[in-house]
Amino acid sequence: MTRSTTEITLTPDADDHRIARYSAVAIALSVAEAAIPLPLPGVKPGLGNIVTLVVLMRYGWRDAAWVSLLRVFAASLLLGSFLAPGFFLSLCGALASLGALGLAARLPRRWFGPVTMSLVASFAHIGGQLLLARLWLVPHDGVFLLAPVFALAALVFGLANGLAAARWLADDAADRSTPESGQPAP
Amino acid sequence: MPIADWRGLLRAGDWLALLLATLLTAALFPLVWLGGTAEKAVVRANGEIVAEVRLTETRSIAVDGPLGTTRIEVVPGRARVAADPSPRQYCVRQGWLTQANSIAICAPNRVSLALVGRNRAYDSLNY
Structure with missing residues (x-):
């Protein structure tokens, strides 16, 4: 093989390693979730978002955006849906969620925890997806008939994911105060 | 894990967000489906x-x-x-x-x- 004339060396720093680790967990959850049979296309728990929430609470919005978008791209490549309509719906949902989280993250942490972030993200997610579906996939107001169903799913899964993220953060905090007990933090 | 422990994971504002989200969802049903x-x-x-x-x-x-x-x-x-x-x-x-x-x-x-x-x-x- 011809040697490259330009040598580009990328040195990953601690940030990159951290983002990669969390992204890997999120991707694994997304792929595992694809095995769960679900009655309605578009309604799914979005377990990968638990990781996004944990990263948002711990490291801030920039890292959360990295993890979220890396997950959307990598999971779609693994599941073979890259550039298919489902991928664009995921991407649009993720972007809408991140936009909303950017605003919600400014709320005082004392009163608003992971559950608020999760609900904001899940509702923004269905909002973004419905908007894209209306503009591009089904150019008819009929898609909005599904809005209540999606909203109900966003409510249930948003709450569940938020609680899971809160539990994760709480457990890690407990582990740190008593290093002998429990599993090491990921 | 008992329910009381789960409740500890919710902060005051979270209850507010949950209430708003529930109201929004409940409002969407008649709003969208009763148009017909x-x-x-x-x-x-x-x-x-x-x-x-x-x-x-x-x-x-x-x-x-x-x-x-x-x-x-x-x-x-x-x-x-x-x-x-x-x-x-x-x-x-x-x-x-x-x-x-x-x-x-x-x-x-x-x-x-x-x-x-x-x-x-x-x-x-x-x-």
Whole structure:
């Protein structure tokens, strides 16, 4: 093989390693979730978002955006849906969620925890997806008939994911105060 | 894990967010799905509107066509063709109409009963 004339060396720093680790967990959850049979296309728990929430609470919005978008791209490549309509719906949902989280993250942490972030993200997610579906996939107001169903799913899964993220953060905090007990933090 | 421990994971604002999200979801159901509720019944004979009745009233309407008299019944929330002289009785056997944009057509007697709501699904129907 011809040697490259330009040598580009990328040195990953601690940030990159951290983002990669969390992204890997999120991707694994997304792929595992694809095995769960679900009655309605578009309604799914979005377990990968638990990781996004944990990263948002711990490291801030920039890292959360990295993890979220890396997950959307990598999971779609693994599941073979890259550039298919489902991928664009995921991407649009993720972007809408991140936009909303950017605003919600400014709320005082004392009163608003992971559950608020999760609900904001899940509702923004269905909002973004419905908007894209209306503009591009089904150019008819009929898609909005599904809005209540999606909203109900966003409510249930948003709450569940938020609680899971809160539990994760709480457990890690407990582990740190008593290093002998429990599993090491990921 | 007991429920009390899960409750500890929610902060004050989280309850507020949960309440707002629940209200939004609950509001979406009637907002989106009741847009199709019928508001009035429109009765046509030979293509001309002969009666428009709000679906809050109870009324019986007799309409004359080429074969005889078609009797239409309107009660709160629904309407039907109660009797019709047409040979195959399709419009009578359709029973009660409840959804907006549904229509019972008694073609031989040239009478139709249509329910209309806020949005019209069709610009026109021909038969």
